[in-house]
Amino acid sequence: MTMLDIQNLTKIYGKHTALAGVTLSAHEGEVFGLLGPNGAGKTTLLRLLATLLTPTSGTASVAGHDVQRDPEAVRRVIGVVNGGMGLPARLTGREVLRSFAGLYGMTRAQTDTRIAELDERLELGRTLDVRAGEYSTGMRQKVVIARAVIHDPAVLILDEASSGLDIFARRTLLDFVAATRAPGRLTVYSTHVMSEAEEVCDRMAILHEGALVTVDTLPQILSRTGERNLERAFFALIRGTPNGAQAHAL
Amino acid sequence: MPSKRSSETLRPAMVWRVAVRDLLATLRDRRTLMGTILIPLLLIPLFTLGLPQLLGQFVGGQQQERQKVGVVGTLPGALRAALERDEKAPDGTVTRAGVTLTPVQDARTAVQNGDVEAVLRAPAALPTRAGDGTGTLEVYAKLGSLRAQTGAYGKVQDTVEAYNRTLTLDRLTALGLKADTLTPIQIKPVDASPPQQQRSGQLAFLIPLLMLNFILTGAMATALDATAGEKERGTLESLLVSPVRRGEVVAGKLLATTLTALTSACFSVVGFLASGLVARLLQRGQSASSTELTQAFGGQLSLGFGSALALIGTAISAALLISAVLIALSIYARSYKEAQTYVTPLSLAIVIPAVLLQFSDFLTLGAALYAIPLFGSMLAILDTVRGTVTVSHVLIAIAANLLGAFLLALLARRSFGREEVIFRN
Numbered sequence: 292m293t294m295l296d297i298q299n300l301t302k303i304y305g306k307h308t309a310l311a312g313v314t315l316s317a318h319e320g321e322v323f324g325l326l327g328p329n330g331a332g333k334t335t336l337l338r339l340l341a342t343l344l345t346p347t348s349g350t351a352s353v354a355g356h357d358v359q360r361d362p363e364a365v366r367r368v369i370g371v372v373n374g375g376m377g378l379p380a381r382l383t384g385r386e387v388l389r390s391f392a393g394l395y396g397m398t399r400a401q402t403d404t405r406i407a408e409l410d411e412r413l414e415l416g417r418t419l420d421v422r423a424g425e426y427s428t429g430m431r432q433k434v435v436i437a438r439a440v441i442h443d444p445a446v447l448i449l450d451e452a453s454s455g456l457d458i459f460a461r462r463t464l465l466d467f468v469a470a471t472r473a474p475g476r477l478t479v480y481s482t483h484v485m486s487e488a489e490e491v492c493d494r495m496a497i498l499h500e501g502a503l504v505t506v507d508t509l510p511q512i513l514s515r516t517g518e519r520n521l522e523r524a525f526f527a528l529i530r531g532t533p534n535g536a537q538a539h540a541l
Numbered sequence: 542m543p544s545k546r547s548s549e550t551l552r553p554a555m556v557w558r559v560a561v562r563d564l565l566a567t568l569r570d571r572r573t574l575m576g577t578i579l580i581p582l583l584l585i586p587l588f589t590l591g592l593p594q595l596l597g598q599f600v601g602g603q604q605q606e607r608q609k610v611g612v613v614g615t616l617p618g619a620l621r622a623a624l625e626r627d628e629k630a631p632d633g634t635v636t637r638a639g640v641t642l643t644p645v646q647d648a649r650t651a652v653q654n655g656d657v658e659a660v661l662r663a664p665a666a667l668p669t670r671a672g673d674g675t676g677t678l679e680v681y682a683k684l685g686s687l688r689a690q691t692g693a694y695g696k697v698q699d700t701v702e703a704y705n706r707t708l709t710l711d712r713l714t715a716l717g718l719k720a721d722t723l724t725p726i727q728i729k730p731v732d733a734s735p736p737q738q739q740r741s742g743q744l745a746f747l748i749p750l751l752m753l754n755f756i757l758t759g760a761m762a763t764a765l766d767a768t769a770g771e772k773e774r775g776t777l778e779s780l781l782v783s784p785v786r787r788g789e790v791v792a793g794k795l796l797a798t799t800l801t802a803l804t805s806a807c808f809s810v811v812g813f814l815a816s817g818l819v820a821r822l823l824q825r826g827q828s829a830s831s832t833e834l835t836q837a838f839g840g841q842l843s844l845g846f847g848s849a850l851a852l853i854g855t856a857i858s859a860a861l862l863i864s865a866v867l868i869a870l871s872i873y874a875r876s877y878k879e880a881q882t883y884v885t886p887l888s889l890a891i892v893i894p895a896v897l898l899q900f901s902d903f904l905t906l907g908a909a910l911y912a913i914p915l916f917g918s919m920l921a922i923l924d925t926v927r928g929t930v931t932v933s934h935v936l937i938a939i940a941a942n943l944l945g946a947f948l949l950a951l952l953a954r955r956s957f958g959r960e961e962v963i964f965r966n
Contacts, residue, residue, distance in 0.1 A: 328631070339841070341782045342782070342958050343778065343782060343958070343960070343963070343964075363784055363786065366782055366783060366784045367784045369782065371778075371782040373775075373778070375775045375778075376775045376776070376778060376779055377774035377775035377776050378774070378776060379562070379566045379771075379774070379776055380566075380774070381565070381566045381570060382562075382565060382566060383570035386565065388885070390558065390561070390565075391779075391783060392556055393558045394555065394559075394780075394783045394785055395784060402661060405558070422569075435779070438779060457737045488784060
């Protein structure tokens with residue numbers, strides 16, 4: 292089943308084209324990677340999918356809901372994490388999770404059961420009852436992830452979610468992402484760290500300067516480029532784009 | 542596809558959830574709690590009771606103190622004696638001390654150096670009985686100083702007036718005339734203002750200023766934290782990707798901000814009422830000057846049920862309006878600090894009209910003035926405090942505030958939907 296269907300999606304800010312006619316799809320059971328350097332258009336694409344931005348042209352649907360025609364339905368089925376997301380400093384992790392569960396119409400019993408599940412999966416422990424202002428980066432990101440999945444969304448969108456995490460927190464995150472691979476679910480994992488994509492993504496789209504360079508599985512990308520790892524393959528692929536050679540030289 | 546109408550409908554449960562989240566964050570902040578609850582509770586009694594008490598004691602102390610007054614040249618003996626004489630109550634206690642006269646060379650220098658508090662200089666001999674011509678007595682003192690006005694200068698002025706009266710009366714008596722010959726008609730002032738207005742005091746115009754200022758202070762912390770603060774922390778984005786509608790986000794934040802502002806306003810009203818009660822107890826044992834000053838500062842405020850209702854209604858609508866202004870403005874800011882620079886000038890929008898209120902007696906208070914958002918509330922609060930409020934004026938003031946709040950909430954709703962505003966960081 293197609294969980295993500297993007298057709299010719301374009302976003303222009305004034306004279307700057309942040310996303311230029313991207314077309315791709317992703318399916319249930321996948322961890323779908325979105326790769327590219329800073330400024331490639333990854334965040335813009337994910338914000339369009341999260342209904343935070345309005346496309347200049349093109350269409351996108353998430354779990355069958357059109358982002359422009361039914362944004363509220365889209366927001367009900369997605370969970371979003373990005374590297375810059377924070378938490379209210381004076382609330383505890385548990386209070387944050389309960390507050391968001393309420394926005395999804397979950398009862399207190401459902402919420403508490405779900406929090407217990409997430410506590411186990413993300414190793415939240417005492418973090419849950421400490422005010423967010425006292426969290427380390429890793430603790431904060433774990434609670435941010437728990438908040439994004441409190442309602443068990445069909446589509447999980449992670450945008451540079453490992454940014455600033457130490458090795459332990461990053462491992463927990465990658466294990467968590469790998470475990471989201473399930474029927475009826477899709478995880479979109481955006482990163483510029485190629486090794487992370489190699490580890491957790493089933494298929495990946497490479498974006499460069501707002502344009503889609505390729506969408507494929509890791510073995511296919513490596514085979515097509517003849518490179519031994521994704522980072523080398525990435526550079527090989529963008530050499531074929533208008534500014535790719537220059538980017539490679541830099 | 543959902544209709545436009547349903548996507549705009551506000552769901553009260555969602556609005557409340559957004560509000561609770563912001564309220565919880567506010568309640569956990571000690572500084573905000575201090576500003577919302579403690580400051581109004583402490584500052585108002587301090588202002589309406591403590592300050593007048595202090596001034597009263599200061600003025601009373603000046604009466605009891607024996608100031609040094611310099612003299613250049615000579616003064617009539619009777620005037621010297623009158624200046625130095627203590628005024629006493631029948632039981633012998635001194636009610637007003639006289640002054641100590643001391644010779645000085647240079648009047649101006651002596652005052653400026655602080656050697657004496659005033660200097661008397663008679664360029665020519667002063668008359669010792671009425672009808673012997675007139676004389677001029679120069680009194681050197683720091684005339685802008687309250688200490689001089691209530692101390693040495695005031696005493697000299699009163700004593701010279703009494704001396705003049707004595708000379709005149711002596712002369713009238715010598716001519717076989719009675720003392721009231723000079724004042725065939727005497728004025729007896731009778732305060733015809735309503736009892737509540739009498740109790741509210743001459744500085745009652747400060748009450749709207751204080752109330753609205755506390756509403757602004759109470760609202761500011763929550764509004765800024767719930768908008769620019771959320772952007773800065775990266776928590777707004779997570780709220781906007783949840784199923785909450787933009788209108789619900791705005792309404793929830795408006796509700797949280799208004800409730801905090803109202804809490805502050807309620808505690809300011811409690812502060813006023815508590816001051817009124819304490820003032821009555823204190824006045825049993827305080828001097829007349831303290832009582833007058835406490836009265837002037839509005840320390841005897843008391844409200845009936847209707848007045849309290851009018852005050853509450855006006856405060857709620859003003860809190861809504863101020864909250865809407867704050868939210869509509871601060872959502873544009875990239876950070877809490879930037880938002881503070883946007884909203885700080887708002888206090889002028891309260892202070893300037895509130896200061897104008899002291900001239901409200903000169904204004905023809907037509908309905909149009911009550912229809913000015915915020916200023917109308919100030920007039921309505923002042924009328925309520927003075928007991929001259931009318932239902933129609935209160936309703937106009939409330940309606941004007943609500944209309945303003947509604948329009949600003951629409952503007953805020955629009956801003957929350959604009960990419961360039963939400964991601965302006």
